[in-house]
Amino acid sequence: MVALLCVLWERVFTLFGWGLIIVAIALGLLIWAIRGGQLSVVKGWWNWILAGICLALAAWGILAFFALGGRIGQGIIGAPGAVGGLRVAGLVLLGIVLVIPGQFWGGVKKSWRVLAGVARLRPRSIASQGTHFDAAPPGVVSPEAEATSEAEAKPAPVTTPPAWRSQYQPILTPGGWQLPPIDILDRPAEVKLDKEDIDQRARLIEEALASYGVETRVVQINIGPTVTQFGVEPGWDKKYKEIRERGRDGSYETRTEEVSRTRVRVERITSLASDLALALAAPSIRIEAPVPGKPVVGIEVPNTVFGSVALRSVIETAAFQKIQARSKLAIALGKGAGGEAVAGDLTRMPHLLIAGATGSGKTVCLNSIVCCLLLHNSPDDIKFIMIDPKRVELVTFNGMPNLLAPVVVDADKAVKALRWLNHEMDGRYRQFAQVGARNIEGYNKDRSPGEQMPYLVLIIDELADLMMTAFDEVEHTLCRLAQLARATGIHLVVATQRPSVDVVTGLIKANFPTRISFAVTSHVDSKTILDMVGAEKLLGRGDMLYMPTETGRPKRLQGNLVSDAEIERLVYFWGNQRQIEVSSVDFDEVTERPVGGRIAPAPDPLLEEAMRLAQEHKHISASFLQRRLRIGYPRAARLMEALEQAGLAETAQPRHES
Numbered sequence: 001m002v003a004l005l006c007v008l009w010e011r012v013f014t015l016f017g018w019g020l021i022i023v024a025i026a027l028g029l030l031i032w033a034i035r036g037g038q039l040s041v042v043k044g045w046w047n048w049i050l051a052g053i054c055l056a057l058a059a060w061g062i063l064a065f066f067a068l069g070g071r072i073g074q075g076i077i078g079a080p081g082a083v084g085g086l087r088v089a090g091l092v093l094l095g096i097v098l099v100i101p102g103q104f105w106g107g108v109k110k111s112w113r114v115l116a117g118v119a120r121l122r123p124r125s126i127a128s129q130g131t132h133f134d135a136a137p138p139g140v141v142s143p144e145a146e147a148t149s150e151a152e153a154k155p156a157p158v159t160t161p162p163a164w165r166s167q168y169q170p171i172l173t174p175g176g177w178q179l180p181p182i183d184i185l186d187r188p189a190e191v192k193l194d195k196e197d198i199d200q201r202a203r204l205i206e207e208a209l210a211s212y213g214v215e216t217r218v219v220q221i222n223i224g225p226t227v228t229q230f231g232v233e234p235g236w237d238k239k240y241k242e243i244r245e246r247g248r249d250g251s252y253e254t255r256t257e258e259v260s261r262t263r264v265r266v267e268r269i270t271s272l273a274s275d276l277a278l279a280l281a282a283p284s285i286r287i288e289a290p291v292p293g294k295p296v297v298g299i300e301v302p303n304t305v306f307g308s309v310a311l312r313s314v315i316e317t318a319a320f321q322k323i324q325a326r327s328k329l330a331i332a333l334g335k336g337a338g339g340e341a342v343a344g345d346l347t348r349m350p351h352l353l354i355a356g357a358t359g360s361g362k363t364v365c366l367n368s369i370v371c372c373l374l375l376h377n378s379p380d381d382i383k384f385i386m387i388d389p390k391r392v393e394l395v396t397f398n399g400m401p402n403l404l405a406p407v408v409v410d411a412d413k414a415v416k417a418l419r420w421l422n423h424e425m426d427g428r429y430r431q432f433a434q435v436g437a438r439n440i441e442g443y444n445k446d447r448s449p450g451e452q453m454p455y456l457v458l459i460i461d462e463l464a465d466l467m468m469t470a471f472d473e474v475e476h477t478l479c480r481l482a483q484l485a486r487a488t489g490i491h492l493v494v495a496t497q498r499p500s501v502d503v504v505t506g507l508i509k510a511n512f513p514t515r516i517s518f519a520v521t522s523h524v525d526s527k528t529i530l531d532m533v534g535a536e537k538l539l540g541r542g543d544m545l546y547m548p549t550e551t552g553r554p555k556r557l558q559g560n561l562v563s564d565a566e567i568e569r570l571v572y573f574w575g576n577q578r579q580i581e582v583s584s585v586d587f588d589e590v591t592e593r594p595v596g597g598r599i600a601p602a603p604d605p606l607l608e609e610a611m612r613l614a615q616e617h618k619h620i621s622a623s624f625l626q627r628r629l630r631i632g633y634p635r636a637a638r639l640m641e642a643l644e645q646a647g648l649a650e651t652a653q654p655r656h657e658s
Contacts, residue, residue, distance in 0.1 A: 017070025019060045026056070054095035061088040174449035177378035180573050182312060184375075185566050191225070191307035198228060201280060201301060205230055208279035214268050220296055222338030225307035225558040226543050229288075229337040231296035234264035266290065269297050284537045292553060300337055300556060302539055309335045309542070311368055311560040315375070317341035328381055329455060329491065331372045333516075333546060334557040342546065342557055346373075346457070346493075349514040349549060350486040355499035355529040356518025361542040361559050362495045363393045365516065366459060367567060368560040369493060370394075373457065374402060374570055382455045383632075385421060387414045389465035396567055399575040404456070404585045404632060411469040414460075416587040418477040421458060421490065424634055425481060428453065428488040431637065440489035450623045454633060455489040463496040464503045475505060482511035499529040513549045518542075518559075530554055585632060606631065610639045614648040 016023060057076055061084065064073030077084030171179040202218040209216045209232075220231025240256045247253055266289045277285045280301055288298035314320055314332035320343040324330040329346035336342055346352070352369075356362040373382055379401040386407045388394035395407045408414050428440075431453075437443040444452040458481075460466065466474045481492060494512070496503055499520060509515075509529075517529045519538035526535035534554065535545055542561060545554035604610075606629055613628060614620055620643070625636040643649035 013070065015071050017073055018063050018068045019070055019073055022056045022060060048098075051095040051098035054091045054098065058088050058091035058095065061091065173378045173380065175378055175380040177380065178573075178577055179378065180375050180570060182315065182375070184569050184573060185312040185315070185371075186310060186563060188310035188313035189308070191305055193223060193228075193303060193305060197304060198223065201228070202230055204279055205232065205276065205299060208276055209269065209272065212272055212275065214264055214272070216264065216269065216297075220294070224303075224337040224339050225309050225335055226539060226541075227286075227300040227302050227337050227556065227558075229291075230299045230301065231291065231294065232269065232299055233296050234266065234269065236261040237264055266297060283539070286534060286537050286556065288556075292551075298337070306539075306541065307558075308561040309558050311371060311562050311566070314341045314343065314560060315372065317343075319343050324376060328377055329373065329457075330376070331369050332560055334542070334544070334559040336558075337556045342555070344514070344548065346491050347486075349491070351482050351492040351512050351514065352494070353504070353509070353512035353515045353529070354493070354495040354518070355504065355515070355520065355525070356495075356497060356544070357521055357540075358497055360518035360520075360538070360540050361544065362497065362516075362518050363461060364542065364561060365518075365544070365559050366394070366461060366493065366495055367562045370397065370459065371562050371567065371570055374400075374574065377402075377455075379574075380449060380452065380454060382457060383634075384457050384459060385417055386459045386461075387417060387466070388461045389414065390462055394459065394461055396564075397571055400571055401574060404634070405587065408587075411465055413587060414466055415470050415473060415477075418474065418481075420585065420587045421456070421485075422477050422480060424456070425485045425488050425490055427634075427638055427641065428490075429484075430641065432488070439487040451621060453489060453637075455491070458490070458492045458494075460492070460494045463494050464498045467503050475508060479507050479511050482508075499525045501528055504528055515547045516544050517547075517554070518544045585634060604635070604639060604642065606635075607639060607642055610643060611646065611648055614643050620649055 013020070060069050060073050061076040063069035064077050065084065069076070077087055171181075173179060198221060202221060206216060206218055215235030215237070216232045217235060218230050219233045220229075222229040222231070238261045239259045241259050242254055243257055244252055244254045270287045270289050273285055273287050276299065277283070282301050284302070286300040288300065290296060291298040311332055314334065319341045320330060320332050323343050323345050327345045327347050331344050331346055333342045333344055354362045354365060370384070370386075382402065383404045384397070384402055385404050386394045386397060388407050388409055389411055391409045395409065397403065398406050405417075408417050432438065432443055435443060437445075440453055440455070463474075478492065478494070481490060485491070492512075499517070515529055517526060517535040517538075519540040520526050520529070520535045523533040523536045526533050529535065530545060530547055532554070538544065538556075542559035544557050544559050546557050547554040609629060610625055613625070617624070620640075622633060622636040622640045625631065625639050626633055629636070629639075631639075640649060
């Protein structure tokens with residue numbers, strides 16, 4: 001018997017080798033699954049089972065390389081050598097694919113895209129054909145722009161965007177510029193919420209209010225990117241009385257009868273905001289009572305998964321397209337609590353004040369506004385003056401022809417820029433008076449594209465730094481611009497992270513009717529910017545309250561998210577098609593503001609050259625000086641005004657209505 005067992009063991013070991021250990025482990029797991037009733041669970045793990053078999057065979061093959069795998073091991077590898085190694089590697093790779101198929105194939109596709117993008121790159125190429133971008137440095141800044149004040153910080157180096165080709169035909173403007181296609185922006189990513197979780201929250205709201213004696217019913221659910229708004233319809237407060245009656249059999253019966261009913265007061269719902277937040281396990285909730293235009297009370301509850309709003313997703317909506325059809329300065333703001341797109345018209349605002357704590361999203365909002373205007377307007381239509389005392393955000397826009405001057409980062413020079421803008425506003429009003437125009441639309445109506453006056457948009461990223469430098473002059477200049485600059489096509493977008501009364505003064509706030517508040521630290525700051533509480537309960541990361549000019553109630557929005565890659569592509573697009581080297585505006589040409597409040601211009605160094613051209617040519621215009629002297633439109637217009645005063649150019653005749 002012992003001899004028989006020894007022969008049997010020898011044959012089994014010759015067949016399996018040390019792979020018997022693997023067979024024993026597999027049999028043990030199978031017996032455990034059968035006796036423990038786990039077969040139904042194991043069926044859902046088929047990919048893990050197949051992966052385990054592949055890895056076990058690979059281990060068996062490795063044993064065969066050392067003559068320990070028996071005949072089965074030899075059959076797995078075939079012959080010790082390169083072929084056997086490839087078989088073992090293939091089994092290991094197959095096991096990994098079976099365990100994580102989605103991650104594996106996703107990594108393969110990502111690696112393939114990276115390799116394909118690298119293969120398409122042509123280093124050091126600056127030629128642009130149509131809307132195809134190759135690896136190249138951004139647009140070159142003119143020599144005049146480089147020769148600004150020493151206090152001006154150099155822009156941060158912009159990484160070259162990867163190869164990118166538009167699927168749309170380029171849109172050419174009358175001035176010869178190409179407008180960026182919409183696919184220069186990233187497509188929005190979809191975030192799906194659990195419907196069962198939302199329905200459960202609706203039931204919790206009804207039960208929590210009922211526990212405090214408030215009868216309500218959830219009749220609307222509006223799902224937004226950050227919060228979900230539950231429309232709650234107030235119920236009735238009913239009063240009953242007991243009536244005792246005697247029956248025919250002589251016994252007494254008691255019944256209740258409704259005496260009166262009144263609607264549940266809205267104040268009873270709003271006073272339970274903290275209790276609702278506790279019942280829903282939410283950090284904070286906001287109650288809008290009532291929702292404008294609807295007979296419900298809106299309870300805004302943060303979502304379990306926060307979604308972002310891509311700029312492209314708002315631009316492609318009908319709400320934005322409707323505003324863009326009538327205005328050049330249409331801006332996308334974000335999406336509301338119900339997921340609806342919200343856009344605005346900067347010409348009707350006409351100025352925008354933005355406030356919020358650090359990291360709440362106000363700088364991203366500024367970038368979104370600038371990118372939205374850059375998508376639909378050429379340098380002939382709109383010019384920017386950007387002031388960024390923090391030196392880290394707006395400097396990425398340096399190098400574009402849409403800038404009147406490089407981004408101003410020095411506080412003293414920023415004050416000079418405000419003086420220059422004030423003088424430019426006065427100059428535009430003088431030009432309007434000469435031709436009998438009331439505003440910039442009337443002035444540009446009968447002019448060719450090359451002679452039209454562009455809009456000017458001032459972007460200030462941090463107002464507090466300017467107020468600390470020159471409080472009186474900054475407040476006076478900003479208020480004067482806000483009061484008078486709308487008709488001249490000059491609009492202000494001002495942001496601050498410190499919305500205190502010494503920064504956002506009552507005079508400034510009165511002249512900025514359109515305001516946006518991101519998350520702030522206290523209800524005092526919320527009252528300063530919005531004249532009401534509520535901004536202190538915002539969630540941050542783009543969650544904001546938008547107060548338009550036409551309504552006195554703020555609307556909750558999730559602001560647009562613009563990535564650094566999208567900004568780089570836009571800057572590269574405009575910088576790479578610069579037609580001529582346009583000289584930047586010298587803000588130092590405006591002297592200090594005297595006591596009387598008027599701003600005296602300094603003589604232009606190019607005035608003599610302009611006078612020589614006026615003597616050589618019979619008819620000259622601002623666009624003629626712009627081409628011959630290689631300067632921007634505002635400077636050419638001021639030179640024309642000086643030539644008219646000197647009698648060397650004809651004064652423009654006012655238009656006569658027929």
